[in-house]
Amino acid sequence: MLHGYRGLESFSFFFSAEYAQTFLQKRYEKLGCPSPEQRSYENCYPFLYYLEHGNVYYTQAARAPIILQPILLFYGLVHLAKACILTEDPFYPETTAVLAHGVSSRKRKKQQFQFFQDEVKFQKNGLFPHLSDKLFHMKQDEGDKTSMEALLRMIPELETLFWQLEGQTNFMPLPEKDGGCFVSQKALDFYHMTESRFREYFLAQSGISLEEMKNGMARLSETPNPYIPGQQTFLKFDYYQKRFVMPLKKSHRSQFPELMAHYLLLYNLSMIARYETEWWGEAVKMMPNRDYPFIQSFLKITQEKSPFLIFCHLTAGLK
Known part of the structure; x- marks a missing residue:
């Protein structure tokens, strides 16, 4: 789709x-x-x-x-x-x-x-x-x-412009490999969380669970979707890059x-x-x-x- x-x-x-x-x-x-x-x-x-x-x-x-x-x-x-x-x-x-x-x-x-x-x-x-x-x-x-x-x-497609004009980024991409999506261990530093706490937070914010970190990456239990009825998520789909991203900061409007x-x-x-x-x-x-x-x-x-x-x-x- x-x-x-x-x-x-x-x-x-x-x-x-x-x-x-x-x-x-x-x-x-x-x-x-x-x-x-x-x-x-x-x-x-x-x-x-x-x-x-x-x-x-x-x-x-x-x-x-x-x-x-x-x-x-x-x-x-x-x-x-x-x-x-x-x-x-x-x-x-x-x-x-x-x-x-x-x-x-x-x-x-x-x-x-x-x-x-x-x-x-x-x-x-x-x-x-x-x-x-x-x-x-x-x-x-x-x-x-x-x-x-x-x-x-x-808006994830504005990421390059924010970097060029503001020197800031708003999202972290979720790399894809072997048919799955992953979160980098760097996310723990951005969110100032332990791995177990971040996994709880990720599940609460996306409805998707994370596997344990291996080689600096944690695999998502399922592939995200731009829209799932009745489910709120902090993940966004970058239409140009054809990949999912997550915000770099916690926010009351993350979802x-x-x-x-x-x-x-x-x-x-x-x-x-x-x-x-x-x-x-x-x-x-x-x-x-x-x-x-x-x-x-x-x-x-x-x-x-x-x-x-x-x-x-x-x-x-x-x-």
């Missing part, structure tokens, strides 16, 4: 009302939904149109100038995310409360505003908390905040889903592109600081990575 993904083309098998209805019915039966056949018929075309519209937004974003990309990519992700929600919530949208974005940003930016320091605040209702709950079984605290820098550090990080970054960038046109125009044309290379790189990454993460959710459990 990881190596067979072919971008937006991989969604093509969903574009059959007959298949989509059967697909949703099986999902609803697993959820214990009453009248799964009826619900799947009612949700079949909304599911198809969410995927189709999302596909169109991403396709247009790839052709658009960078000043428009955040808006197109955000709404592309919103539509794909709604298709995912329909696989977990047969009655979506049950109320108008779930239709809002579910997150807010500072409308007027301060002087000398820098994107890295900007923040978004989580709201009680809306797509963001609903998506977090239905896809990842995680509750977000109303009023909680996170910075753009913290979110960018959750924060990467898809949600893409959502929050695109939300804020789309708001800036729409309402902070002077700052956005200068950032794109003048490139005054580190904001631009990180924003440009992220927009390129998310065009490919966020549909991939959606695809991993939709195909989880499929044979």
Whole structure:
């Protein structure tokens, strides 16, 4: 699945009302939904149109100038995310409360505003908390905040840029050998833990156990997956390098889903592109600081990575 993904083309098998209805019915039966056949018929075309519209937004974003990309990519992700929600919530949208974005940003930016320091605040209702709950079984605290820098550090494909511009790294790769993944003994130094304590921590953070260290490496008991229903993990999949990585530091957001990080970054960038046109125009044309290379790189990454993460959710459990 990881190596067979072919971008937006991989969604093509969903574009059959007959298949989509059967697909949703099986999902609803697993959820214990009453009248799964009826619900799947009612949700079949909304599911198809969410995927189709999302596909169109991403396709247009790839052709658009960078000043428009955040808006197109955000709404592309919103539509794909709604298709995912329909696989977990047969009655979506049950109320108008779930239709809002579910997150807010500072409308007027301060002087000398820098994107890295900007923040978004989580709201009680809306797509963001609903998506977090239905896809990842995680509750977000109303009023909680996170910075753009913290979110960018959750994107493993930005690792090279962080090293080049900041002299810092955020992740440790998990080497692959003989069909398995391994963790280097160096992780014990980064986490300041004994081997036994680290093995406990790794299991709690990933749901995967570690074998004992041999020759400076510990083998994972199973191969990680970018998305496992109902399981939270601190492991991330580097889409460019085609390998899994783990964060170098402990954090209360270590298990924060990467898809949600893409959502929050695109939300804020789309708001800036729409309402902070002077700052956005200068950032794109003048490139005054580190904001631009990180924003440009992220927009390129998310065009490919966020549909991939959606695809991993939709195909989880499929044979």
